[in-house]
Amino acid sequence: MRVLIVKTSSMGDVLHTLPALTDAANCIPDITFDWVVEENFCQIPSWHFAVNDVIPVAIRRWRKNWFAKNIRQERHQFIEHLQRQQYDCIIDAQGLIKSAFLITRKAKGIKHGLDRQSIKEPIASWFYDVKHHVPKQMHAIERVRMLFAKSLSYSQPDSIGDYAIADHFLTSLPPDNQKYLIFLHATTRDEKHWTESAWRNLIKLIEPTGLKVKLPWGAPHEQERALRLAQGFKHVEVLPKLSLNEIAMVIAGAKAVVSVDTGLSHLTAALDRPNITLFGNTDPKLIGGYGKNQHSIISTDKTMQSITADEVYQQLITFI
Numbered sequence: 098m099r100v101l102i103v104k105t106s107s108m109g110d111v112l113h114t115l116p117a118l119t120d121a122a123n124c125i126p127d128i129t130f131d132w133v134v135e136e137n138f139c140q141i142p143s144w145h146f147a148v149n150d151v152i153p154v155a156i157r158r159w160r161k162n163w164f165a166k167n168i169r170q171e172r173h174q175f176i177e178h179l180q181r182q183q184y185d186c187i188i189d190a191q192g193l194i195k196s197a198f199l200i201t202r203k204a205k206g207i208k209h210g211l212d213r214q215s216i217k218e219p220i221a222s223w224f225y226d227v228k229h230h231v232p233k234q235m236h237a238i239e240r241v242r243m244l245f246a247k248s249l250s251y252s253q254p255d256s257i258g259d260y261a262i263a264d265h266f267l268t269s270l271p272p273d274n275q276k277y278l279i280f281l282h283a284t285t286r287d288e289k290h291w292t293e294s295a296w297r298n299l300i301k302l303i304e305p306t307g308l309k310v311k312l313p314w315g316a317p318h319e320q321e322r323a324l325r326l327a328q329g330f331k332h333v334e335v336l337p338k339l340s341l342n343e344i345a346m347v348i349a350g351a352k353a354v355v356s357v358d359t360g361l362s363h364l365t366a367a368l369d370r371p372n373i374t375l376f377g378n379t380d381p382k383l384i385g386g387y388g389k390n391q392h393s394i395i396s397t398d399k400t401m402q403s404i405t406a407d408e409v410y411q412q413l414i415t416f417i
Contacts, residue, residue, distance in 0.1 A: 108360030116258025117245035124251035197221040209248035266349035281356035298406035353416035
């Protein structure tokens with residue numbers, strides 16, 4: 098049985114889809130998946146044992162210059178790739194108009210997705226042949242697991258979902274495995290940032306443990322913040338710019354992680370590493386860390402400023 102998944106972004110949403118693949122592979126032994134995903138996240142599906150073909154799409158980049166000749170050629174090549182295969186089932190787990198219109202409707206096979214009551218953008222459900230009801234007040238991972246179970250006609254397992262990607266990195270762990278912590282300080286929205294003074298206070302509390310602290314970054318302004326956080330501390334390393342595969346390898350070897358609400362926090366959960374995620378005005382019940390040793394610290398006043406370094410350290414020492 099060959100199934101096409103349409104789940105293009107964001108990083109957290111792509112990672113949240115992995116446990117549903119594991120469920121399906123355990124329940125339907127001959128199943129394989131092809132997966133349409135944004136080009137920036139195309140490494141993630143390849144880490145799962147049940148994925149056969151990753152089909153990169155670049156809607157985010159294309160829409161900046163939609164009618165340019167080279168962009169039109171790229172879109173044509175994408176559709177050619179998409180339509181090479183007749184699928185037994187197509188599951189649109191994205192639930193957005195743009196993905197349903199530009200991708201799902203063009204793929205060959207019976208199209209499954211959420212019904213109007215379950216989906217973020219109800220018009221998207223017009224493009225599905227079979228529509229499924231999935232309650233909204235569930236964790237995002239459980240919603241995708243239920244959608245897959247209904248689309249592929251198997252009973253959803255009662256056990257906690259398994260991302261099934263941690264083993265992919267076990268044979269390539271860094272030589273200083275388990276001797277460092279990672280602090281994921283970067284996120285896209287200002288209200289999700291923890292203060293630099295709080296990060297530095299936590300770094301100072303860690304110093305007597307003998308553990309190193311590694312600070313990743315993705316954009317130049319994040320690198321600048323990392324350098325400010327590390328200033329004056331010999332046990333802190335600002336990492337070079339890393340690919341998604343490289344940062345996953347570093348996370349897989351960490352003793353524990355402290356993170357703000359960011360895509361890499363979900364990657365940490367998928368890699369089964371102990372993680373403390375800090376939340377201000379975001380409710381983690383529906384999108385928070387899911388899996389082994391995932392802990393949340395939720396601000397009492399819905400601002401990140403009220404979370405103290407000592408509060409984080411008291412939870413962190415249980416892992417170190």
